[in-house]
Amino acid sequence: MSTEPSLAEIGGRGAAADSARFLGRAIGVIIALASLVAFAAAVILMVEKLMLINDPGYVPSCSINPILSCGSIMESDQAEAFGFPNPLLGIVGFGTLAIAGASVALGVKFPRRAWLAIQAAVSFAFLFVCWLIFQSLYRIEALCPYCMVVWVAVFALFTYVTLFNLSSGNIRTPASLKPALEMAVRYHGVILTVGLLAVVLLIAEAFWDYWRTLP
Amino acid sequence: MTQNAKISLALVFLVILGGITFFSLESGPASSEVAENPELVRADSHMLSTAEDDRVNLVEFLDFECEACLAQFPTMERIREEYAGRINFAIRYFPLPGHSNSENAAKAVEAASKQGAFEEMYVKMYETQGEWGESQDSKADLFVEFARELGLDERQFLNDVNDPKTAERVAKDQADGNALGVQGTPTIFLNGEELPSLPSYEMLSEKIDALLEEK
Structure with missing residues (x-):
């Protein structure tokens, strides 16, 4: 132990341990809630998609103005990245995750392998969402409100599942990274906030011309 | 309130504040021009x-x-x-x-x-x-x-x-x-x-x- 306190120690060792305990207690609830929200959004998107398929003139409930427009998003190629509508992936994936999260919240102990599978799932979701954000902002140039709900949920899922797996040892970290990890666990909310604000800023920048026309 | 929550909230406020400032500085219609004496219908409409x-x-x-x-x-x-x-x-x-x-x-x-x-x-x-x-x-x-x-x-x-x-x-x-x-x-x-x-x-x-x- 060095005599200089590490950043994590300024608030006392207790704070870092508290945060880790908080994560351990809350992770199930966080996964369940975020997955449920994303699941609901995926279901709505799927329903809107079906309506659109049945009636090409249908204007989706979330086509509010030129920028907030599900219609242009849903009709894009990117909306079927794997050859079938993306929401299908969400319905299956988030549905499964919601059940897993609820089980954890109710006290079921998952083995390390299960946690690594959840980590793989949310990591894939995170990468996919990042790609979708890029496509939405810079290729399709429109935003779809329900999709943005999924973005937020996936950011939360990825942040918290990763932090939990790192802090609980499911993903092993070298001792030298321990202080950094403790910091990250203590400031879990800051990490998620920074991620989400980054997306907000990208949106503001990408559609600046449009926002400017609003009075 | 924990430091985690404080910093997260502070960041959100900072971005909102920055957004408002930037917005009011630059506000005004984007697309090049605004008619000085706007008319709903002109002779050549x-x-x-x-x-x-x-x-x-x-x-x-x-x-x-x-x-x-x-x-x-x-x-x-x-x-x-x-x-x-x-x-x-x-x-x-x-x-x-x-x-x-x-x-x-x-x-x-x-x-x-x-x-x-x-x-x-x-x-x-x-x-x-x-x-x-x-x-x-x-x-x-x-x-x-x-x-x-x-x-x-x-x-x-x-x-x-x-x-x-x-x-x-x-x-x-x-x-x-x-x-x-x-x-x-x-x-x-x-x-x-x-x-x-x-x-x-x-x-x-x-x-x-x-x-x-x-x-």
Whole structure:
């Protein structure tokens, strides 16, 4: 132990341990809630998609103005990245995750392998969402409100599942990274906030011309 | 409150504050110009219907690539048919920056109007929107083909499309729209009053009937 306190120690060792305990207690609830929200959004998107398929003139409930427009998003190629509508992936994936999260919240102990599978799932979701954000902002140039709900949920899922797996040892970290990890666990909310604000800023920048026309 | 929550909240406030500051500094319509003395209808505005009196003035700001405008199109065609010669119905260009071919389409319609085919090209654009809308590539060539199909003089059409005056004419409509607070399309004004987004046929005809019966 060095005599200089590490950043994590300024608030006392207790704070870092508290945060880790908080994560351990809350992770199930966080996964369940975020997955449920994303699941609901995926279901709505799927329903809107079906309506659109049945009636090409249908204007989706979330086509509010030129920028907030599900219609242009849903009709894009990117909306079927794997050859079938993306929401299908969400319905299956988030549905499964919601059940897993609820089980954890109710006290079921998952083995390390299960946690690594959840980590793989949310990591894939995170990468996919990042790609979708890029496509939405810079290729399709429109935003779809329900999709943005999924973005937020996936950011939360990825942040918290990763932090939990790192802090609980499911993903092993070298001792030298321990202080950094403790910091990250203590400031879990800051990490998620920074991620989400980054997306907000990208949106503001990408559609600046449009926002400017609003009075 | 934990430090985690404090820092997260502080970041959110910082971004909001920064956004507001930046916004108020730069605010004002994006697309180049705002008309100084905006008019809903100008002498050179294209009329789909002209009445002998001035009792009903219907003005639609539209974008040929906008899906909501396409959704509104059948309603407006029904109104035009129903009230031909009894109301003034003007179309104003309002190409949105988010669409790649909005500007091209508006210029094509304006060029067609030079050969007396405003109506035909206006209808053609909406009938074919599915074929060319949402494309990232220029569809200028396809619009020349439309002109040919409508029996227009192709060379004259091309001259008019490329004439800077045509672009100016479109920009002038847009400047009026900007000044009148048009934010998206379609924006429909009835006797100077902006109607709610995507008015139904019933709502429009009810209002128009009431105006026609006045005095």
